[in-house]
Amino acid sequence: MRASHRDDADVIVVGAGPAGASTAHWCASAGLDVLLLDKAAFPRDKVCGDGLTPRAVAELARMGVDTRADDGWIRNEGLRVVAGSRSWELAWPELTTYPGYGMARSRMSLDHRLVQHAQASGAKLVDRTRVAGALTDDRTGRVVGVTAQPLDGRGRADGPAATYRAPVVVAADGVSSRFATTLGITRRDDRPMGTAVRTYFRTEGTSRHEDAFMESHLELWDGAPGESNLLPGYGWIFALGDGTANVGLGSVSSTPARQSAVGHDYRALMDAWMRNTPTEWGFTEENQVGPVRGAALPMGFNRSPMYSDGTLLVGDSAGMVSPFNGEGIAYALQAGRVAAEAIAQARTKVSDDARERTLATYSDRMRDDLGGYYTLGRWFVRLIEHPAVMRACVRYGLPRRVVMQFVLKLLSDCYEPRGGDWVDRVIAGLTRVVPRA
Ligand SMILES: Cc1cc2nc3c(=O)[nH]c(=O)nc-3n(C[C@H](O)[C@H](O)[C@H](O)COP(=O)(O)OP(=O)(O)OC[C@H]3O[C@@H](n4cnc5c(N)ncnc54)[C@H](O)[C@@H]3O)c2cc1C
Secondary structure: OOOOOOOOOOEEEEOOOHHHHHHHHHHHHOOOOEEEEOOOOOOOOOOOOOEEOHHHHHHHHHHOOOOOHHHOOEEEOEEEEEEOOEEEEEEOOOOOOOOOOEEEOOHHHHHHHHHHHHHHHOOEEEOOEEEEEEEEOOOOOOEEEEEEEEEOOOOOEOOOOEEEEOOEEEEOOOOOOHHHHHOOOOEOOOOOEEEEEEEEEEOOOOOOOOOOEEEEEOOOEOOOOOOOOEOOEEEEEEEOOOOEEEEEEEEEEOOHHHHHHHOOOHHHHHHHHHHOOOHHHOOOOOOEEEEEEEEEEEEOOOEOOOEEOOEEEOHHHHOOEOOOOOOOHHHHHHHHHHHHHHHHHHOOOOOHHHHHHHHHHHHHHHHHHHHHHHHHHHHHHHHHOOHHHHHHHHHHHOOOHHHHHHHHHHHHOOOOOOOOOHHHHHHHHHHHHOOOO
């Protein structure tokens, strides 16, 4: 897998979101020549809730990303769960594996930081470059590079197409992953799919400024509150510490077909929610920054294989969003780290066969770590998509502190994988006994 004299790099990473930036950082830190290609120029926006659980913060710490408060990083202490007029504040658990705090940072700024971090580690960024497809070896069918189109500032083709060659290509190009699709690696139709929308509100001078808790609203009604169905999802308000809050909502279905069939008008749901918020929160048209924008959340490993013929899929391109809470940044960062380890180790192999087996350890490791958890997540979605179950969870589960402590650890994937208290042991045990996704 050594780069040949015709190669432009040891590794090409397609897409410079959290998954791509993490892959590029870890590969460059292992001494590999890395080309990181993105169709956008950074900073660029990405539709997201901008929330970072302790699991995501742990990945940032591993990467050595500087997250000092005076550099615009805001910490939160836990999760406030709101259902109707009642609310519960749950502190993030104190664990050895994860920090006792979460964070929030706009993706405009977070992703730029991560790309700069990868560059500082030695990765070379080629922005405004849309990857069009794979270069494959005629004899082996292996991916040996990419074809790409340079773009101007308005996203139009600018100059002739280019090719970049490398012995390994990492697809980190997000939920649609054109790269994986052109290789025939399509989405599975038996995995959960979410849809979510979000916007920003200025919070200065309002009661929502600098909230120490991430807030989630569990009562999302598909019609008049109390008289219609509770949706399997939640609304969120995450204070970003820059004078704005990210406000959004989303729901999930057990399959993409069901998600299309329910066909909720998320913008209308968002409008209805905003109209019913207290005036002191200031969620008014005048305070809104930017439009309501939405995107899909691919969950539970919804694209596989994660490794084949020289290509690894990381982050949303492999559908790594958690079915439990819609979080994808932590898993994108983790996937980049695990992929880089496999790529660096594969370079030490002298035979093609050993190299291929080493690259394939990437998918085994991801499935070992998350496969059981994602299976539980799929079952969870199948349950809560029944309005009666969702209603029972909200009515009977929320008022019980011990249930909520369990739910917080389970839904945020923040529990001790080994040892810990009985809650940690139950969750870890369950993830080990169920089949891996
Ligand atoms: C409304 C909403 C709210 C969410 N809230 C949260 C949250 O609060 N916390 C959380 O953890 N997760 C959240 N998620 C999920 C999270 O946004 C994703 O899981 C995460 O962005 C995945 O990172 P990624 O690097 O895999 O993909 P992306 O962040 O999508 O990055 C993909 C990159 O690839 C580039 N690209 C795409 N195609 C090409 C191409 N052909 N050539 C070159 N470059 C290309 C794009 O420009 C982009 O930079 C939310 C998602 C949505 C939709």
